[in-house]
Amino acid sequence: MPYKSIHYSVILCHIFLLFLFIFQPGRAQAQANIVNPKQVYSYSIMQRDIERLAAAYPDLVSVQTLGKTAYGRELWAVKLGRGESVLFLNGSHHAREWMTTTLLMKIFDTYAQSYYLDKPIGPYDVREILNHVSIWIVPMVNPDGVTLSQQGTAGLPKEATALLNRYNRGSANFTRWKANMQGLDLNRQYPANWSMMKNAVHYPNYQNYSGIKPVQAPEVKMMMDFTYKMDPDITVSYHSSGGIIFWHYHTLAANLVRDREIASSLARLTGYSLVRPEKNPSGGGYKDWFIQEFERPGFTIEIGNYAGEGSLPLSAFGNIWAENRQVPLYTASQAYKLWLKRQSVQILNQKMSLLTETPVYPGAGAATSSSVIASQEVLTLARKGDWYRIKTGSGAGWIHPAPGHLGIVEEIDADADIKQATALRKYPDAFAPKVAFLSQQSVKVTGRLGTWLRVASGEGKWWIDGREAVLRWPVKSTGTDNAKEGPSAAPENAEPDSPAPEMTPAASPVPVQPLGASAEGISVR
Known part of the structure; x- marks a missing residue:
């Protein structure tokens, strides 16, 4: 082979290896924007985006379903972060308030990108926060109601259509719809002063029907069960509209200063007004139940300018995003402090x-x-x-x-076959700095920690993801x-x-x- 051909082949080989080193498929690489907020954000779009985000960020994101609604839609929960302390965010308790889902999914997408790129958002170190806090999000508590509000009764049986039209006061226009598809207002279904609730109607309706008993709606039962399981230190329920923050519900005197300080910081971040505590608050909402049951800070944030019995316009999202993009990072940092104090x-x-x-x-x-x-x-x-x-x-x-x-670290003596192009990392983590690159080959393994393998390479001992290698048996333990x-x-x-x-x-x-x-x-x- 001529000298120039050899030279160019070597250069191309180095470029290829460099490409593999930097762009390892599916491992710790930030993706382009997945969530598009410039659209009516539906349940099906949300499901698609959750699937894409989970695939794009497998080392940071996990997904689970809390169960199904009466119409067979999954109540999805997504986790972003890796810590033991928990912040819980939720949106779209009310159907016409679906822009809260858009906001939460945009937060999910943006924070995942920032973590992978190790980029701050404002004064907040996203990676540092998400290493120690897990943010759980239920972006759409009321998927049946949201679908009805956005799409009407198309595709439903005649009997169901007639019943829903009756709940909607005879109107076939469901854009104002607030309840689930049984005519229950989900944020009037929590067991917090339920029997004394104000401004409630006593029959299935497009809004404000509190039901015949609390926790009648399956969505509410799933939310309560999940909250007990997560044991969050702070919760934020997103609603629309009005640019206000509810933060108090029969809050214990011992917790008033703590909760007011967090609420005041949220007001400064968003520019929203704090709602004054009432002597006899109505109750029935998720935030009310959480504060009463857990004695921890819970907040209801109403995004956007007041929209009456309607949804916020798409044009409002830009301002809403600017007002709220740092809110979960601030509340996550506060949740961590409260969690650590309890340990x-x-x-x-x-x-x-x-x-x-x-x-x-x-x-x-x-x-x-x-x-x-x-x-x-x-x-x-x-x-x-x-x-x-x-x-x-x-x-x-x-x-x-x-x-x-x-x-x-378990000290072992073994060999492993590298199955694919693999990065050597400084310590056993998908985001640890890369120190070298290995192509397919056999390596000496000296230690094991979980699924990670410590290998001898060159003059150092580094770590590889054991899922990208095959250990050859027998594996000899050299002591721990x-x-x-x-x-x-x-x-x-x-x-x-x-x-x-x-x-x-x-x-x-x-x-x-x-x-x-x-x-x-x-x-x-």
């Missing part, structure tokens, strides 16, 4: 592997680090929430590991000496919340890149 200290006295350079803090929840510690084996003295108190030869302190930072520490490991007078002794000074702090997605089932932080 108790657990004594561990266990050796673990710190797998990347990590800041050290004087206490759990501290805002400013006091030092930086290199990757090494550490003794974890205690845990509070997702913070760990560690001891090394240099002293003790608290760390706040993101996914892939800290874990118990860092899994447990004997009785002598417990330091004398090891009080978990005591100030940390001095460690390596952090006069020139080493920037620590926030981490991303752990594969499902990996027991690492």
Whole structure:
């Protein structure tokens, strides 16, 4: 082969490998905008977009159905984030208020992109927040009602059409429709002062019918069951319209300052007005039930200018987005603080592997680090929430590991066959920095953590996603000496919340890149 041909072949080969290294299919790459807010946002469009988002961001997003409505539509819930603390957002309790679904899906799309690109939104570090908080979203609580409001009775049997027309006061125009398709107002169905509700009608209607008993609507039962399961620290229910925020419902005196401060911050973020607390509030809404049942902050945010008995125009979305795009990031940060405050200290006295350079803090929840510690084996003295108190030869302190930072590595001796082009990563996480690239080949495996494999390559030991390799048996265990520490490991007078002794000074702090997605089932932080 002529010299030039060889030269060009080598160049093309390097370009191809570089392409694979940067654009690994389906792994930690941000996608273009998926949600289009410049349309009437229907249930079928939402389902399609949820499917696309889950496929585009498999390391960050998960989806589940809470069950089906009376007309067979799924009540979808999506999770964005990787933390133990939870913020819960929901929209479209009321059918004509479907723009709240558009807003929540746009938030979902934008935050996922920002996480993958490691880009902030305003003053908020999206990746840092979503590493420690999971935002659960039910974007359309009332899919039957939304479909009726947007599309009318097309396709329904004559009997159902006639019944719905009667509920709609004889009108075949359903754009004002607020209830579900049984004529129940879902936000008047929660067991919070239900029997004393104001301005309720007592028959199936396009709006304001509270039913014959609370939790009569299956959508409400599913929402309550899911809330108990999630145990969120803050909830935000999006409604329209009016540009106002409801934040109080028989709120305990001990919680007034806390909840008012968060509500005031939301008012500043959005420009919306706070609704004054009432002596005898009506009740029956999701926010009312949540505050009453959990004694935690719950908010109803009414987006857009007042629209009467109608939907907001598509032209309103731009302003609504600008007003609300930071709201879930702020509330997520507040939810995390409340969650951490509720956690108790657990004594561990266990050796673990710190797998990347990590800041050290004087206490759990501290805002400013006091030092930086290199990757090494550490003794974890205690845990509070997702913070760990560690001891090394240099002293003790608290760390706040993101996914892939800290874990118990199983030491093994094995070989693995790389099935496809694979990145070597600094630690076991899909968002950890890439240090090299491997094509199909056999490698020596020295450790295992969840589905991740530690491999020897060149002069270093790096991590690969074990789903992209095949271990060859037998796999020999060489011991897990860092899994447990004997009785002598417990330091004398090891009080978990005591100030940390001095460690390596952090006069020139080493920037620590926030981490991303752990594969499902990996027991690492």
